[in-house]
Structures are given as C-alpha cells and as structure tokens.
Amino acid sequence: MSQWGGNISVDFGDLQANTMGVDCLGKWAILPGRRVLAMVNLDDPTENVHRLTRTSKYDISCVQWNPHASHAHLFSTACMQKLELWAWDDSFAKQVCSMKAHSRNISNIDWSPFDVNVIASCSVDTFTMLWDVRDPKRPTASCQSVCGASQVKWNKVTNNLFATAHEGDVRIWDPRKLNQPVVYLTAHLSKIHCIDWNHLNEQRFSTASHDCSAKFWEYTDHRQDKGMLKSGSPVWRARFTPFGDGLITVVMSTLRRGENSLYMWNNMNLKAPVHQFVGHTDVVMEFAWRKKDEGERDYELVTWSRDQNLKIWQVDPVLQRLCGHDAVDCSENETTLIELNETPKDNSQEATVASISINSIQSDQRTMTLSQEFSLVNKYIPNVTIEKLDSEERQCSVSISGGKHKADVTISFPMNYPNIAPPCFEIASPTGLSTSLIKKLHRVLTDTSQKSVKKNLNCLEPCIRQVATAFENMTLEERKTPDTDVFPPIPTSYHPQHTGYIQPLPFSAYQDFQIPFPRTCGAQFNSAGLLVLFARSKEANKISEKTPKALSELATMSSTNRVRNSQSSSGFAMYSRSPPTPKQERMSVGQWYTIQSKRQRTKSRTFKDLQEAKDKVPKDKKKKSVKLEPVRVYDTLCLLRVNRELGEKYRLDTGNIPAMCEHNKLEAAAVGRKDLVRLWSLIPVMCSPNLAPSPNPDDGTPWAQRPFGRNMLQSLMEHYRKTFDVQTLAMLICVFWDRRHFNLQAITSSGQSLKKSASKVSLDYVPANKTFMNPL
Known part of the structure; x- marks a missing residue:
C-alpha cells in the first residue's frame, strides 16, 4: 500500500467547523463554523478567504452546493430543524429563503442531480422531505419510516430513486410513489454512517457502518451484498471514486488514536487498500472531489479534518490505475520506455515489456523521498516524542515512554532505502530496561520494517507505532509481576505534607x-x-x-x-x-x-466544626455509609393484553361447547373481565345446533345471514383485533375452527372482502355430531 501526503495544507484553527462543501465547479469550498462562514478559493486557499459573520448560536450540521453548473452559486445549510438556501457572488453570501417543517434536527441533505430546484432532507423525526426552492413554505412531498433517517442520497444515474438510512436499514424510494419504499433491506447490524450511489451503474450503491465494514449492494438483487471490506475501526465515510472502480473510506477510531488517514480501495480486490493519504493529525470529517478541467490528467481530493486543516491532494494517473482506471494519455517516461522496446518478437512479449515499464514507474512514483516522509510523520502519536528528523544525515531519533520506563530509539536510513534496504535501529534505555525487553523491541522494529521494504514502501511511522504499542504492552506486563516495585523511590526530603509525590496507578x-x-x-x-x-x-x-x-x-x-x-x-x-x-x-x-x-x-x-462534630459522636456508634437503594421489582402483567392466569385456566373443548363456555365464563369473572363473561355467554347461542340450516338450501335462513351468525362473529373479532387482545382473538379462532372450510384471512380482512354469497356458504353440509357452525 502506498502512502502520500497532501500537496496543499491550510490551517483554519479559529473556525471550529464540523463539515465542508465544495461547489460543482471546483472553485469554492465552504467551511461553516459556529460564528463564521468561511469561503475558501481553492485556487488560492492561503490568501483568498472570505469570512462571513453568523448570528446563530447553533452549529451547522451539513452543507451542500447545488450540483448544476447553471446554479453553482447556490448552496444550502442545515441548522437544527431549519434548512436555509444561500446565494454566493464571489464576495458576499445572501440568504434566499428558509425552509422549516421538521420537528427534530436535520441529519442530512442532498440536492437532486437532475432537478436544479429539488433538494431532499431527512431527520430523526422519521420524515424525509422533498423541497422545491421556488416554493419554500412547505415540502412538495414526504415519506415516513418507523425510525429516524441519518442519510439521504439521490441516485446519480436515474431521477426516480433515492435512498435513506435508518440505523442499520436502507430504504429505497421512488419520489412518484412515497407511500411505501421500493426496496427495504437490512444492510448492517450497526448504524449506517454513509450511503453513496455509483456514478455509472444505477443499481449499485455502497454503505458504510459502525460495524467496521463497508458493503456494496444492487437494489434489484438485495438479498446478498456484492462485496464487503473490513477495517479495524468504524467506517465514517465510504464513497466511489470519480475514476475507475474505486472507493475512498474514512474510519473513526474509538478505542485508539492515530487513524486519521483516508484509504483508497480497488473494488475488485477488497483485501487491502491500494493507497493511504497520510497527513491529518485528527479524524477526517468530510472530503470531496474537485471538478477536473479539460486537459488535466490529475484529480484533486479536498479534505477537512477535526484538526481544522484543509488539505488538497493530487491524484495522478498512477494512483488512478490502482483503481482500474486506464488513462488516455501516457507520460513521457512511459512512452520512452515503450519505444525502447518497439521491436518485440511477438505480441505477448510487447505486452510484457509494456507491463514491466508501467509497473516500474508506479513503484518509483509511489515511493517518497526521505525528506517527504519526515515531513509527513504524525508528531502526535501517544507516548512518543520525536526529537530529531535529519534528512541530510538520514537519521531519526525517537523517545518512547511507558510507566516508569523510557526507551530512546535511533533510526538510520541507508541511501537506497526503501528499495529492499531496511533501516538500522539502535535502542537505549536510560531507565535500565531489561536486555530481554530491548531485544523484543528490536525484533518488532526489524519485522515491521522488512515487511514494508519488501514492497518498496516507506516504514518510519508504522515502525514507530508498532514499537510504541509493543513497549506499552511489555511495560504493563512488567508492572503486573509481583517482583517489580509498585512504589517509586523514597524522596530525599519527604515529610507528611509532601505534595509532589504521585502514587502510580495500579x-x-x-x-x-x-x-x-x-x-x-x-x-x-x-x-x-x-x-x-x-x-x-x-x-x-x-x-x-x-x-x-x-x-x-x-x-x-x-x-x-x-x-x-x-x-x-x-x-x-x-x-x-x-x-x-x-x-x-x-x-x-x-x-x-x-x-x-x-x-x-x-x-x-472548617476544621473547628469538624472537631466539634467528632466530639459529639458517641464512640460506640458505628459509621454510616452511603448505601444504594434496594432493587425494586414490580409485576406488570396487569398492564399486558395477555392474562397469564386465564391462559393457564382456560378450557378448549370443541366437542362440548356449552360446558367449555360455562367454565371459561367463571374464570373470566374471577379475574374481573366482565366483557369476557358476556362473550362466553354469547358463544353457545352462536354455536347452537338450532341455528343449523336444513339440508335443503331453500328451506330456512342460512346461518351466515342470521343476527348471531357471520356478522356477529366478524364484529367480535374486529373488536378484539382493534384492542390488541390476541388471547381472546385466538380463543375465538379455535372455537369456530372448521377443518374443512375455515378461512382466517376472510375473517380478519375488511368488510367488503367479507361480503360473499350467503347462499354458497349455506350449501356446506354440517354433520349431525357437530355442535358448532362454519362461520363462513
């Protein structure tokens, strides 16, 4: 994996912005702070910066420019429950309108890539709304889900799809029919932080989640993901590259610090990233691609980090090829190397020579010089102090501390480093570290450096991080043994009021x-x-x-x-x-x-008050301590729709309906359910053999049309369905069950579907030994 730092870096430490947006022309970047809106000209980010004063006391959660060149001067911001539209004229920002309909904070917004006036917003209030900026008073359409939405993204190829993320689920909607989603899938078991659609395939999209993975999906075949990459930390952002078939990811480390890089992946091989953008000293909050001008071969990636630094990275054709992108033009070095091998014996030899030439150029350009590597080393690694970085002498001095021990590491780099030439390491311990631990640290440094230089990769920062982690673990194990000193040496001038002494933590x-x-x-x-x-x-x-x-x-x-x-x-x-x-x-x-x-x-x-209180306390009185309240347990069965006592004592005997109903009526009266007492008194009448029709269908009224027939049963079941009394509803189904002609769906459906021909129902033959009737 190659590593490279940012070409341009600008510090905006006074902004305290949490997000960033880059316009579709690639000229302006907006950094919304709490008190200031900073507009940065990306052609000259160090000098050409406009600061506009904000009057709100709340932070802006998200910002996005209009993706259409004809309206590139418009951008929208979300603050709390309000969505605002702004117009920028290269020197001043004017608020155009304000849109408010959400009842909770807006979590994400996204402009439609096909309609210059439509923007989508989602919130934790469970609503996703579509706005037309020409009529900002109310949203043009909205859709609702069970839980709040954290992300909303329009499809980049077709105008009739957009996706929303709800915890670990994804819903895909058609704006023409928002009563229900087109696709509903459970993508992750943890919260989804980012959704991104592929710019070439309308069916493919990616999801980044807190479960330390990013997945690829096709909404037409969403039962199984089409690929997954795993990282050691939660994935904050995962977006497709504008070239080739690649992905840029940002992780957010929760347990350890130092994961402040962006990783570029080739989607055809997700085992390991192909490139790492190193340079930020804190977590990357947002990144975006600048529009590439005609004739330019390099892409530019703009990143904004919590360290309040804006960086612009050059992505040359060599890095683009790592994602499977074939550049149209060839560099001069590539052309020369191919021309030198212009007379091959056959086509296969020509392909081999060209492949070797390109690979050698990639290896040369991916390797940094020692001075570049020194300038990009993270100086904020925990428990590590970088004391010397001298590219002329090709040496680096590092001090590592852990507990009461300290180790000084001197690293010397040979001239042909890192081309299969690992650096040399010297370890000294001014605190008297044991020889065995020094040998273990030296082995860690040697193994880490050799793994990198075998691939012609730089290894300084990986070596420092590995040895710092190993040193901390070794010293912890040493402190854990009972033979080591738990207390520090006795100070020479110690007295009971000595305040400079610090007890080491266990x-x-x-x-x-x-x-x-x-x-x-x-x-x-x-x-x-x-x-x-x-x-x-x-x-x-x-x-x-x-x-x-x-x-x-x-x-x-x-x-x-x-x-x-x-x-x-x-x-x-x-x-x-x-x-x-x-x-x-x-x-x-x-x-x-x-x-x-x-x-x-x-x-x-005061001391006097404490002394007087101490004298008043009897000697035989025990000291009272603050005790936690006892645990209290409440029985909440009375609040549930299911009665456990009735479930244990109910009787179900369809062979003797009157006896069963009499028994169940007494049990319902015992628990105070008067409505069930009336129900069990009514069921014997509904199931009476006297209501059975004659074998001749033209003789008498069918059971389905009698007052105590099908309409009565339907109304009872509808009543207990609305009151969520599942227990009573299940008993009714069991009592009126006909193993030959029972249709549960017809009973629980709407009244119109239940209006069937009563004459057809009356043709059902009821055996003489049956004591209940078919409800349908």
Whole structure:
C-alpha cells in the first residue's frame, strides 16, 4: 500500500467547523463554523478567504452546493430543524429563503442531480422531505419510516430513486410513489454512517457502518451484498471514486488514536487498500472531489479534518490505475520506455515489456523521498516524542515512554532505502530496561520494517507505532509481576505534607480504562413481565461531582486514598508495606459514593466544626455509609393484553361447547373481565345446533345471514383485533375452527372482502355430531 501526503495544507484553527462543501465547479469550498462562514478559493486557499459573520448560536450540521453548473452559486445549510438556501457572488453570501417543517434536527441533505430546484432532507423525526426552492413554505412531498433517517442520497444515474438510512436499514424510494419504499433491506447490524450511489451503474450503491465494514449492494438483487471490506475501526465515510472502480473510506477510531488517514480501495480486490493519504493529525470529517478541467490528467481530493486543516491532494494517473482506471494519455517516461522496446518478437512479449515499464514507474512514483516522509510523520502519536528528523544525515531519533520506563530509539536510513534496504535501529534505555525487553523491541522494529521494504514502501511511522504499542504492552506486563516495585523511590526530603509525590496507578486502572462506569439507576423489563428498578440514594444524589466515565476511576480513587492514609502516618511506614492486593486495588461503587459524599460535606466546614462534630459522636456508634437503594421489582402483567392466569385456566373443548363456555365464563369473572363473561355467554347461542340450516338450501335462513351468525362473529373479532387482545382473538379462532372450510384471512380482512354469497356458504353440509357452525 502506498502512502502520500497532501500537496496543499491550510490551517483554519479559529473556525471550529464540523463539515465542508465544495461547489460543482471546483472553485469554492465552504467551511461553516459556529460564528463564521468561511469561503475558501481553492485556487488560492492561503490568501483568498472570505469570512462571513453568523448570528446563530447553533452549529451547522451539513452543507451542500447545488450540483448544476447553471446554479453553482447556490448552496444550502442545515441548522437544527431549519434548512436555509444561500446565494454566493464571489464576495458576499445572501440568504434566499428558509425552509422549516421538521420537528427534530436535520441529519442530512442532498440536492437532486437532475432537478436544479429539488433538494431532499431527512431527520430523526422519521420524515424525509422533498423541497422545491421556488416554493419554500412547505415540502412538495414526504415519506415516513418507523425510525429516524441519518442519510439521504439521490441516485446519480436515474431521477426516480433515492435512498435513506435508518440505523442499520436502507430504504429505497421512488419520489412518484412515497407511500411505501421500493426496496427495504437490512444492510448492517450497526448504524449506517454513509450511503453513496455509483456514478455509472444505477443499481449499485455502497454503505458504510459502525460495524467496521463497508458493503456494496444492487437494489434489484438485495438479498446478498456484492462485496464487503473490513477495517479495524468504524467506517465514517465510504464513497466511489470519480475514476475507475474505486472507493475512498474514512474510519473513526474509538478505542485508539492515530487513524486519521483516508484509504483508497480497488473494488475488485477488497483485501487491502491500494493507497493511504497520510497527513491529518485528527479524524477526517468530510472530503470531496474537485471538478477536473479539460486537459488535466490529475484529480484533486479536498479534505477537512477535526484538526481544522484543509488539505488538497493530487491524484495522478498512477494512483488512478490502482483503481482500474486506464488513462488516455501516457507520460513521457512511459512512452520512452515503450519505444525502447518497439521491436518485440511477438505480441505477448510487447505486452510484457509494456507491463514491466508501467509497473516500474508506479513503484518509483509511489515511493517518497526521505525528506517527504519526515515531513509527513504524525508528531502526535501517544507516548512518543520525536526529537530529531535529519534528512541530510538520514537519521531519526525517537523517545518512547511507558510507566516508569523510557526507551530512546535511533533510526538510520541507508541511501537506497526503501528499495529492499531496511533501516538500522539502535535502542537505549536510560531507565535500565531489561536486555530481554530491548531485544523484543528490536525484533518488532526489524519485522515491521522488512515487511514494508519488501514492497518498496516507506516504514518510519508504522515502525514507530508498532514499537510504541509493543513497549506499552511489555511495560504493563512488567508492572503486573509481583517482583517489580509498585512504589517509586523514597524522596530525599519527604515529610507528611509532601505534595509532589504521585502514587502510580495500579494495573487494574489500565485494564478498566475502556470499561464504562456501572449504571447506578435504571429500569428494565424482563420476559416474565416484571419491571426491575434501581436508583441511587438521596445522599448520593446530593453529590455535585459527575459520575466517572470509566471503571478505572475506582482504582484511581483507591490508589489516592492509600496515599492519603499513608501520609497521615508518621515516618516512611508507607514504603515498608507490601504492595496492595487485588482486593485493595479495587473499590466498590458504594465506597466511591461514600468518599464523594464525605468530600462534599467537608468542603464548606472548617476544621473547628469538624472537631466539634467528632466530639459529639458517641464512640460506640458505628459509621454510616452511603448505601444504594434496594432493587425494586414490580409485576406488570396487569398492564399486558395477555392474562397469564386465564391462559393457564382456560378450557378448549370443541366437542362440548356449552360446558367449555360455562367454565371459561367463571374464570373470566374471577379475574374481573366482565366483557369476557358476556362473550362466553354469547358463544353457545352462536354455536347452537338450532341455528343449523336444513339440508335443503331453500328451506330456512342460512346461518351466515342470521343476527348471531357471520356478522356477529366478524364484529367480535374486529373488536378484539382493534384492542390488541390476541388471547381472546385466538380463543375465538379455535372455537369456530372448521377443518374443512375455515378461512382466517376472510375473517380478519375488511368488510367488503367479507361480503360473499350467503347462499354458497349455506350449501356446506354440517354433520349431525357437530355442535358448532362454519362461520363462513
């Protein structure tokens, strides 16, 4: 995988913008901050910048320019529930109109690529709306889903499709018929952060999700994805390249830092990215492609990061070929190399020579010089300090710290690096790191560098990151062993009030750093119909400090308390004690609230007040601690539509309908269901043999047309269907079940579908031993 930095980089540290938009002509980029709208001329981003003052106190969540060249001066912004349309004239932005219909914050907007006046907006209020900017008072159309939408994207090939993302699901809509989606698919098990349609194939689109994957789909055959790439972190953005068959992805690291690059993939081989854009020091928030002018062979990628830097990257034909794009023109070097081999013996030899020439050029251009690599190294790697980067001497000095240990690494690069020539490493430890650990670190550096130089790739930053991670893990293991010193050396001038001493954190604090703090209040239903409630005590609610984010806070607090208790003792007794046991290292949630409550009470009390309160407390009185409220359990079966007691005691005997109804009537009366008492009194009348028709269809009224016949049964079932009483509805179906002619769909459908010929129903023969009638 090749790596390259941005060609142009501009710092806008005062903006604090969360998104970016590039116009369809590739001239202007907008960076909307909270107080300022910055319009950056991409031809001269360092000098030509216009700053327009904003009066809103809320951030702009998304911004997009009109994709049509005839209306390239228009752009739209979304802030809270409001959508605004602006016009830009190269020096001043004027608000054209404001559109508001959403009841919750707008999550995404997208202009139609086929209609200059239509824009779509989606929100967490479950609505996706289509707007015509010529009539901004109300949306022209809208569609609703069960949950809110996070993304909306128009199809780039056809005008009659757009897609929306709802958590892990995707719905594809036709704007001409918005009562239901055309396609509904479950794409991911986690939230979808991005949707993008292919610019050549109207059926293909991609999804990027929080489950650390990006998938490819075809909406006409959406039962199975057409490809998937996996990354080690959640995928924030995944969009098709405007050339070849490639994809650009941005990941957002939640557990470790440093994943600040963009990755380019070839969609024909998703095992590993083909290129990495390195240079940002924080997560990339947004990126967009500039329009390529006629005659230009390079594409330009514009990125905006949380580090408030705008970068413009040149994507030359060599990188374009990595995505399967065949450039029309050839460079001078390629032409010369092909001309040198102009007289091959056969066509296969000619193809081989041309292929070797192109591959050699790709290898040369993908490799950076040492000075370029030094300029692009991330200097904000945790626990790493880069002390020296000298391209003339071809050396790099790095200091790595972990716990109480430190290691200094000197890296020397040979002249033909990285062409199958790995750098040399020298490791020194001023804190006396063991020889075995130094050998392990040297092995990590050697293995990492050799893997890269075998492919003629630069390896400085990968080596630094690998050795920093390995060093941290090794020192943690060393601190975990009981033979190592838990406490630092005794200070020469120590006294009980010494404040410069810092107790090292126990190993459990590092283990629990990513574990969230236990919940202290909440409510949960279980499958048995019970509601479990737990909450904090009144004393704990009075604590002004916030609940910690991680469980490691308990270990930190325990360590601090040991230091305070030791400082209150005389001399250096704290250093003569043995290291704390695992039980001493950990602290319960109740103890944490006890300590915080004591601190809260002592903040506003003087020493004299504390002494007087201490004298008043009897010696035999035990100390009270802040205890959590007991767990409370409530039975919620009474709130459900299904009665468990009736389900256990109901009787179902279709051979003796009167006896069954009498038994069920008594059970319904026992639980206070008067409506069911009347129902079980009515069923024997409906199933009476006296209502059975004569074998002669012309003799008597059919059962279906009697007052207690089919209409009565239909009304009863419709009533319990509307009240969601599934239990009673199921009992009715079982009672009136005819194994030969029962049609459940006809009973539960609308009244018009139930109006069938009564004469045909009356022709059904009822055996003499049957005590109930066919309802249809």
